[in-house]
Amino acid sequence: MGSNLLKKVVLLFFLLVIVGEFFAMSSQNESKSANSFAIVVHGGAGTYSREKKYVEEVNQAINLALERGYKILEEGGSSIDAVVEAIKILEDCPLFNAGIGSALNDSGFVEMDASIMEGKDLRAGAVAGVRNFKNPIILARLVMEKTPHLFFAGEGIDNLIKKFNLDTINPEILITPEQKKRWSEQKSKTKGTVGAVALDKYGNIAAGTSTGGYAGKMVGRIGDSPVIGAGTYAKNSTCGISCTGLGEFFIRQSAAFQVSALMEFKNYNLESSVKEVLKKIFDMGATGGIIGIDKDCNIVMEFTTLGMPSGYIKSTGEKKIILFKTEK
Numbered sequence: 001m002g003s004n005l006l007k008k009v010v011l012l013f014f015l016l017v018i019v020g021e022f023f024a025m026s027s028q029n030e031s032k033s034a035n036s037f038a039i040v041v042h043g044g045a046g047t048y049s050r051e052k053k054y055v056e057e058v059n060q061a062i063n064l065a066l067e068r069g070y071k072i073l074e075e076g077g078s079s080i081d082a083v084v085e086a087i088k089i090l091e092d093c094p095l096f097n098a099g100i101g102s103a104l105n106d107s108g109f110v111e112m113d114a115s116i117m118e119g120k121d122l123r124a125g126a127v128a129g130v131r132n133f134k135n136p137i138i139l140a141r142l143v144m145e146k147t148p149h150l151f152f153a154g155e156g157i158d159n160l161i162k163k164f165n166l167d168t169i170n171p172e173i174l175i176t177p178e179q180k181k182r183w184s185e186q187k188s189k190t191k192g193t194v195g196a197v198a199l200d201k202y203g204n205i206a207a208g209t210s211t212g213g214y215a216g217k218m219v220g221r222i223g224d225s226p227v228i229g230a231g232t233y234a235k236n237s238t239c240g241i242s243c244t245g246l247g248e249f250f251i252r253q254s255a256a257f258q259v260s261a262l263m264e265f266k267n268y269n270l271e272s273s274v275k276e277v278l279k280k281i282f283d284m285g286a287t288g289g290i291i292g293i294d295k296d297c298n299i300v301m302e303f304t305t306l307g308m309p310s311g312y313i314k315s316t317g318e319k320k321i322i323l324f325k326t327e328k
């Protein structure tokens with residue numbers, strides 16, 4: 001009898017252990033599938049008009065880019081897909097200095113730069129000086145995924161477009177009346193670069209940036225946006241970053257990489273790291289902005305200019321869009 005009871009107790013004990021393990025495993029899976037995801041976008045740091053119609057239009061464009069990118073993440077898509085989709089929308093919107101609406105150089109035509117990076121394996125792609133293609137971010141992705149190289153410029157870009165049977169455009173369609181006016185009035189320092197960073201359900205971070213550079217820039221000038229580590233950076237163990245501002249300064253500070261490095265080697269959190277890098281750039285004499293997401297889904301939209309149209313949506317349902325400093 002006594003040994004029977006002992007057997008039952010031992011059996012019960014093992015049953016409890018098995019049931020416990022089962023629940024532990026299923027709750028682990030739950031927290032995996034419930035992994036946080038998010039997207040953050042920006043439309044360039046600078047000085048923006050507060051005119052109602054303009055503010056509304058910029059808001060709508062940022063919102064559309066966020067919603068489309070978020071939908072991809074929600075449906076289980078990758079952070080790279082979300083970033084490309086969001087940037088394409090902003091490139092197609094004439095309100096921003098990327099794709100259609102890009103700033104004109106000192107000879108009166110458009111030369112665009114873009115880059116993209118994924119934080120999982122540090123793969124990246126970039127293009128500079130694009131003249132006849134509507135969405136440079138697509139070219140940057142193509143370079144990353146379909147060539148053994150990372151950075152293309154000049155004739156190589158035309159060859160890529162031909163090789164992959166992509167459609168070129170008449171460069172005139174990139175020129176909006178507003179940019180033409182700015183150019184003829186010699187108003188330089190146009191802002192409005194676009195960028196996006198996303199963290200997907202699988203913990204992969206991606207970042208991308210696309211720009212027309214600056215109004216009145218010299219032909220052939222390349223800014224920080226296509227330079228990996230300056231305008232764009234992504235590393236799953238730290239963060240994803242997209243920058244905007246005077247590119248020459250962001251390159252000199254390796255801005256995007258520096259944010260990640262401060263987190264990795266100095267234990268900074270995302271916010272203090274971004275603030276530190278913007279401060280260094282400010283102290284050197286330039287303003288700008290940085291957006292980022294860290295591996296734990298914390299988001300930063302920081303800028304030292306008066307405005308930076310930007311926004312984010314998180315899987316928690318949290319959503320925010322801002323244009324000016326006062327709204328922070």
Ligand code: ASP
Pocket residue numbers: 044045190191192193211212213214222223224225231243244245246247248
């Ligand atoms: N960073 C861009 C460039 O220097 C411009 C900007 O973000 O406003 O080309």
